[in-house]
Amino acid sequence: MVVYYQIAGQKVGSHMLSIGVLSTLFLGSWSMMGGSKKPAxxxxxxxxxxxxxxxxxxxxxxxxxVEKERFGSWSIAAAFVAMDG
Structure with missing residues (x-):
């Protein structure tokens, strides 16, 4: 069951309108979630x-x-052992 709407002289199905709305919503929110730049x-x-x-x-x-961000959790243990001795 598809309802067709007349938009700009073209027949557009309701399923295509919903795909367009959801795509715009998700792509818009994805592009806005970029965040701020990291300080130098x-x-x-x-x-x-x-x-x-x-x-x-x-x-x-x-x-x-910083070590955890770069190398993962194992480097934390290595840094701890190095600082302990």
Whole structure:
């Protein structure tokens, strides 16, 4: 059962209209989910640590986060062993 609509002098089926609407919806939302650009490397916010130990801890956690993004979870264990010794 297809209902045909007269659009711009052409017969268009209801199923084609629904495909067009859903395609526009999904492609539009996909294109809008691009997100913002990542900040350039080397432009980190200032660190407001109250002590040298706290600053070292923040740098250590940041290093683990970057290692996990680049190499996966096994590199975290390797970094921990390297820092422990």
């Amino acid at each position: 490397a080397g432009q980190a916010p200032p660190m407001n640590a109250s002590s040298k130990d706290e600053e070292n801890f923040i740098q250590y956690v940041d290093t683990l986060h």
